[in-house]
Amino acid sequence: MPAHGSEGGRGNRAGALASAIAALLAATTAVAAASDRIALGRSIAQDLTARLKARLMAGLEGGGPESAIAICKIEAPALAAAASAQHGARVGRTSLRVRNPANRPDAWERGVLEDFERRRARGEAVEALEAHASLAEDGRRVSRYMKAIPTGELCLACHGETLAPAVTAKLDALYPEDRARGFRAGDIRGAVTITWPE
DSSP, X not given: OHHHHHHXXXXXXXXXXXXXXXXXXXXXHHHHHHHHHHHHHHHHHHHHHHHHHHHHHHHHHHHHHHHHHHHHHHHHHHHXXXXXXXXXXXXXEXXXXXXXXXXXXOHHHHHHHHHXXXXXXXXXOGGGOEEEEEEEETTEEXXXXXXXXXXXXXXXXXXXXXXXXXXXXXXXXXXXXXXXXXXXXXXXXXXXXXXEEO
């Protein structure tokens, strides 16, 4: 009888060990998948902001801030749409102070942006601020990623505290609900936001 009890104990221990190993492998796989999504999100965000910055610089050099406003209105959504199609994701930009009402943050994005502001206030570099989460959305799992966009000197011609009258007039005409003025260099202008199905 003791032998049977001993074998049963070994069997239970072996089963528990197999379950623990399976759980560890699943957790390791999930961490690796999240790490891959973060790396991809970071790459998409950096590519989008680099492309948009290049176009805005060309616009500023070619036609001044008014030209850059038109580029931002037309080309920024097109660049985000191209990135979305390329990566099978939903790519966009958002902010606590949006220029285009279509870019208002949802609840998760707002929470992340507010956390970015707290982290910046504690001394974290805006360029390093990012967030990732796996969430339920409309009955399915999605992976969400955000990377902060720092306010650079380039941004101030159209988003700064003092704007040229022609810039103000163009913004008023194109964006009657504009809340994206009064920024200083180093502020968080907003963030690139990306969502993929898992």
